Amino acid sequence: MDRTEGKWIMDKDINILAIETSCDETSAAVVRNGREIRSNIIYSQIDVHKKFGGVVPEVASRKHLESINHVIDLSLAEAHIGFQDLDSIAVTYGPGLVGALLIGLTTAKALAYTLGLPLIGVNHIEGHICANYIEHKHLNPPFVCLIASGGHSHLVYVADFGEYEIMGMTRDDAAGEAFDKIARALGLGYPGGPLIDKIAKEGKANAIEFPRAYLEDGSYDFSFSGVKSAVLNYLNSSKMKGKKIDKEDVAASFQESIVDVLSDKLIAAAEEKNSSYAVLAGGVAANSRLREILTMKGKAKGIEILYPTPILCTDNAAMIGSAGYYHYIKGETSSLDINAIPNLAIK
Numbered sequence: 001m002d003r004t005e006g007k008w009i010m011d012k013d014i015n016i017l018a019i020e021t022s023c024d025e026t027s028a029a030v031v032r033n034g035r036e037i038r039s040n041i042i043y044s045q046i047d048v049h050k051k052f053g054g055v056v057p058e059v060a061s062r063k064h065l066e067s068i069n070h071v072i073d074l075s076l077a078e079a080h081i082g083f084q085d086l087d088s089i090a091v092t093y094g095p096g097l098v099g100a101l102l103i104g105l106t107t108a109k110a111l112a113y114t115l116g117l118p119l120i121g122v123n124h125i126e127g128h129i130c131a132n133y134i135e136h137k138h139l140n141p142p143f144v145c146l147i148a149s150g151g152h153s154h155l156v157y158v159a160d161f162g163e164y165e166i167m168g169m170t171r172d173d174a175a176g177e178a179f180d181k182i183a184r185a186l187g188l189g190y191p192g193g194p195l196i197d198k199i200a201k202e203g204k205a206n207a208i209e210f211p212r213a214y215l216e217d218g219s220y221d222f223s224f225s226g227v228k229s230a231v232l233n234y235l236n237s238s239k240m241k242g243k244k245i246d247k248e249d250v251a252a253s254f255q256e257s258i259v260d261v262l263s264d265k266l267i268a269a270a271e272e273k274n275s276s277y278a279v280l281a282g283g284v285a286a287n288s289r290l291r292e293i294l295t296m297k298g299k300a301k302g303i304e305i306l307y308p309t310p311i312l313c314t315d316n317a318a319m320i321g322s323a324g325y326y327h328y329i330k331g332e333t334s335s336l337d338i339n340a341i342p343n344l345a346i347k
């Protein structure tokens, strides 16, 4: 194995079966050499959780259990590959819902043990970052990456493959969580991010002045509880005064205040680290206004903005297969007794 111009060169193709069950998607994928998707099967439970207005952990575990074997079979069939052709099993072991994580982790352990293959435990947040290696074949570290999803909002400096420095993170809600809560308050449904994104296109982003929390000078942390309370207060006081609520304007103004802060901090971090790329990851990276604003701000500073296609932004196993590959080639495998860690940190 050799490393040239940021690429690892192995003497043979490495095929990894990856499994992801940290929240409400049961997913299995076969990824070749960390960058090429041979299959990426995603069974989304969203329709099941929709009627409860959010993910119900017990229901999520049960649904993962019902579908995991079938999803794995489909992923191998679509990749035209058998168990004997695999080099390793990669699996998310945190952060996430503990019961949900355990279904994927136990399945991966059973496969690794019976097939005699190395097991690689992958951090879910690292997986989101690595979705960009699949999408952008030219992307190599170092770069800065904003991971914004339903569970996390992190600004990370990717110093090298598998080497991360956390520059900032949320002090309260994750960005996606704020989208989901405001969507619920507007009666839009679950998950809220895509619905707010959609109706915001019909509204005015400057209609209502919601706060933007930049925190202390130079801080790369986030806080979304202020803007969330401001929107809820606006909705309550409008209701009490009998004032008509323009949902499109509320959605557009709320979204603008979130994406303004996210994009300013990502660009500032890229400048500080002298990074040619500012990279987006996680469910909120699918937000069309965030992509638009960042592309504008990046152009002005000569920074290339990269993000994955929407299906690779939200939870999927291919991103776990990519992250797993970069551990595999460094010989970083996991023991069969690793446990699920619901609040696993990225390091």
Ligand code: KG4
Pocket (backbone or CB within 6 Å): 023, 148, 149, 150, 151, 152, 175, 176, 177, 179, 180, 191, 192, 193, 194, 197, 282, 283, 284, 285, 286, 287, 288, 313, 314, 315
């Ligand atoms: O990464 P992900 O699938 O799951 C977690 O790891 O949390 O992210 C899901 C989150 C949800 O909160 C969802 O509302 C948000 O990503 N999201 C969006 C958009 N699409 C998904 N938020 C804003 N705009 C979108 N277009």
Ligand code: ZN
Pocket (backbone or CB within 6 Å): 124, 128, 149, 150, 282, 283, 314, 315
């Ligand atoms: Zn995620």
